[in-house]
Amino acid sequence: MSNKNKRTELYELGEFRLIDRLTDPFKKNQPTTIMGVGDDAAVIDAGNKHIVITTDLLLEGIHFDLTYFPLKHLGYKSVVVNLSDVYAMNATPTQITVSLGISKRLCVEDLEEFYAGVKLACEKYNVDLVGGDTSASMTGFTISVTAIGEAPKGKLVFRSGAKVNDLICVTGNLGAAYMGLQLLEREKKIFQSTSGTKPDLTGHEYILERMLKPEAQVGLLTQLNEKGIKPTSMIDISDGLSSELLHICKNSKVGCRVYLEKIPIDQEASNMAAEFGIEPTIAALNGGEDYELLFTVPLNNLEKVSSIKGISVIGHITDENAGAYLVPENGDDIKIVAQGWNSLKKE
Amino acid sequence: MSNKNKRTELYELGEFRLIDRLTDPFKKNQPTTIMGVGDDAAVIDAGNKHIVITTDLLLEGIHFDLTYFPLKHLGYKSVVVNLSDVYAMNATPTQITVSLGISKRLCVEDLEEFYAGVKLACEKYNVDLVGGDTSASMTGFTISVTAIGEAPKGKLVFRSGAKVNDLICVTGNLGAAYMGLQLLEREKKIFQSTSGTKPDLTGHEYILERMLKPEAQVGLLTQLNEKGIKPTSMIDISDGLSSELLHICKNSKVGCRVYLEKIPIDQEASNMAAEFGIEPTIAALNGGEDYELLFTVPLNNLEKVSSIKGISVIGHITDENAGAYLVPENGDDIKIVAQGWNSLKKE
Numbered sequence: 001m002s003n004k005n006k007r008t009e010l011y012e013l014g015e016f017r018l019i020d021r022l023t024d025p026f027k028k029n030q031p032t033t034i035m036g037v038g039d040d041a042a043v044i045d046a047g048n049k050h051i052v053i054t055t056d057l058l059l060e061g062i063h064f065d066l067t068y069f070p071l072k073h074l075g076y077k078s079v080v081v082n083l084s085d086v087y088a089m090n091a092t093p094t095q096i097t098v099s100l101g102i103s104k105r106l107c108v109e110d111l112e113e114f115y116a117g118v119k120l121a122c123e124k125y126n127v128d129l130v131g132g133d134t135s136a137s138m139t140g141f142t143i144s145v146t147a148i149g150e151a152p153k154g155k156l157v158f159r160s161g162a163k164v165n166d167l168i169c170v171t172g173n174l175g176a177a178y179m180g181l182q183l184l185e186r187e188k189k190i191f192q193s194t195s196g197t198k199p200d201l202t203g204h205e206y207i208l209e210r211m212l213k214p215e216a217q218v219g220l221l222t223q224l225n226e227k228g229i230k231p232t233s234m235i236d237i238s239d240g241l242s243s244e245l246l247h248i249c250k251n252s253k254v255g256c257r258v259y260l261e262k263i264p265i266d267q268e269a270s271n272m273a274a275e276f277g278i279e280p281t282i283a284a285l286n287g288g289e290d291y292e293l294l295f296t297v298p299l300n301n302l303e304k305v306s307s308i309k310g311i312s313v314i315g316h317i318t319d320e321n322a323g324a325y326l327v328p329e330n331g332d333d334i335k336i337v338a339q340g341w342n343s344l345k346k347e
Numbered sequence: 348m349s350n351k352n353k354r355t356e357l358y359e360l361g362e363f364r365l366i367d368r369l370t371d372p373f374k375k376n377q378p379t380t381i382m383g384v385g386d387d388a389a390v391i392d393a394g395n396k397h398i399v400i401t402t403d404l405l406l407e408g409i410h411f412d413l414t415y416f417p418l419k420h421l422g423y424k425s426v427v428v429n430l431s432d433v434y435a436m437n438a439t440p441t442q443i444t445v446s447l448g449i450s451k452r453l454c455v456e457d458l459e460e461f462y463a464g465v466k467l468a469c470e471k472y473n474v475d476l477v478g479g480d481t482s483a484s485m486t487g488f489t490i491s492v493t494a495i496g497e498a499p500k501g502k503l504v505f506r507s508g509a510k511v512n513d514l515i516c517v518t519g520n521l522g523a524a525y526m527g528l529q530l531l532e533r534e535k536k537i538f539q540s541t542s543g544t545k546p547d548l549t550g551h552e553y554i555l556e557r558m559l560k561p562e563a564q565v566g567l568l569t570q571l572n573e574k575g576i577k578p579t580s581m582i583d584i585s586d587g588l589s590s591e592l593l594h595i596c597k598n599s600k601v602g603c604r605v606y607l608e609k610i611p612i613d614q615e616a617s618n619m620a621a622e623f624g625i626e627p628t629i630a631a632l633n634g635g636e637d638y639e640l641l642f643t644v645p646l647n648n649l650e651k652v653s654s655i656k657g658i659s660v661i662g663h664i665t666d667e668n669a670g671a672y673l674v675p676e677n678g679d680d681i682k683i684v685a686q687g688w689n690s691l692k693k694e
């Protein structure tokens with residue numbers, strides 16, 4: 001531990017300011033480094049193409065609870081959340097590595113379940129498992145996945161390319177994974193307090209699948225490419241819409257106006273939000289784990305992009321000085337403040 | 348957890364058989380995947396060059412003890428152990444990603460210490476920090492580093508190329524890191540049982556540095572390249588000489604004869620081994636964490652390779668049927684059995 005007198009707690013900074021503070025002193029030395037820290041993936045110049053690299057750490061007790069998370073689903077999701085970052089660069093994933101810290105509670109058959117999920121994801125998204133590291137863990141189950149992807153030069157999309165008047169678009173719907181998590185947490189508590197009660201999860205298959213077995217949005221991305229639409233900026237929605245909008249605004253040096261009633265929310269997620277007394281848009285804005293894509297396109301793509309089923313236009317980009325705002329149907333504009341899921345927060 | 352009846356404990360398989368069992372079902376689908384699981388790094392065809400990728404997980408309580416491991420050293424070592432894998436492919440490291448699971452005990456200033464070590468390693472080995480992931484950890488400090496490197500096509504060296512009659516060579520010396528660890532563990536116990544006693548580490552700087560701040564063997568590799576020697580096979584010594592010899596033999600389908608008295612051991616390590624009543628060659632064979640390079644070269648390179656200070660010729664490759672043996676000065680040959688550091692062993 002540090003011997004210095006000053007002690008700044010992590011929650012005082014939060015995840016993104018912490019990363020800035022820790023990585024700012026680093027200089028770029030390699031000519032092949034095109035993009036370092038600060039986008040969905042790092043970008044390396046490989047001569048005749050770009051290679052992207054992204055990595056995610058999933059820790060037991062923070063990112064998943066083995067009480068209700070089937071290991072096969074966990075293996076699948078561990079891969080998909082990384083591939084989602086590759087797609088968010090408009091790149092194609094090609095390889096992954098999977099490293100595991102294995103707690104004593106897990107046996108070989110458990111790990112086979114986990115790898116069955118990894119394999120399913122590899123087959124579905126056509127990527128190869130090419131390495132990793134395996135170790136015992138004194139504590140919880142630790143998963144570290146790195147995904148590699150590629151793109152022809154000129155194809156990549158960064159967080160930094162949004163221009164004033166661009167349309168803000170989102171794939172699929174938002175908030176469902178968060179409502180699935182709330183349901184799982186509630187049923188876990190009921191199960192633990194009333195022994196023998198079977199969790200009641202019927203009728204909630206969609207929101208549970210969104211939490212436990214998310215997919216990466218390759219299909220809609222392919223449709224965009226086929227229609228000749230290249231987003232000006234893109235990011236995957238892992239921390240919640242608010243947080244990702246602010247990333248786009250900060251990196252592109254722009255503002256935004258997003259219309260609350262345009263945010264796509266699934267009916268099942270909306271019903272569950274009502275059951276919990278949560279405003280569905282709050283789940284969409286701050287819930288996270290949706291793995292949908294948030295992107296911007298030039299205004300003249302309105303017709304083309306609107307014709308793709310599963311893509312919603314939710315707002316537009318404004319001048320940086322105009323700030324980042326949510327616009328309700330009635331009432332005053334709401335300034336967007338990041339409240340995305342932040343594992344470093346104070347308890 | 349698995350619902351099946353059978354429960355195979357991890358220690359029944361050990362790390363390498365476990366990895367084989369988990370990864371065997373995976374097929375290679377991507378044409379750019381040249382080498383997957385089974386060498387120091389994965390290899391990707393990037394068109395006009397090869398890109399290598401390797402990853403290591405370091406977990407508190409398993410791989411390091413913060414009682415005596417300064418965070419700056421830990422940051423440095425976390426990078427170097429990965430770069431060592433890149434060099435073991437005869438490639439040049441270019442970028443790294445660093446992911447951290449941060450326990451509540453650590454504050455921002457602690458992490459700055461850690462990153463100061465990461466930065467030092469990046470500068471020394473000329474690599475860029477290009478990404479990572481940061482999260483809270485409910486339990487111990489978790490470090491996952493991925494290193495990327497590159498090599499012109501035809502330059503990479505695999506574990507699988509050793510041929511009968513090749514010379515077996517090793518850089519530097521072996522067993523010192525293990526003796527450094529033994530010393531640290533002893534002084535920790537004394538410190539904990541007799542409050543106020545200051546650990547006595549003077550005169551042991553070399554073995555401590557080998558444990559706490561190892562270097563990757565790029566200098567000797569450069570000399571080999573300059574002399575026009577391309578190893579036929581290579582691996583870095585992270586688990587101990589025995590384990591790595593068996594990897595070379597298995598992957599190259601050969602046997603080996605290694606002469607015990609030829610194994611290079613530093614005097615300070617040898618003295619400390621004597622203090623602990625440990626045979627120094629046992630520390631070299633099974634201790635691990637040396638991050639030296641074990642490699643083979645054709646027999647006609649004997650003169651050239653012997654002329655490089657810091658490289659020892661310790662034996663030669665034999666036919667597969669002859670098996671893998673250690674040869675003592677007096678007495679019978681000893682069959683090599685992997686006893687490398689195995690974090691999955693039963694306690």
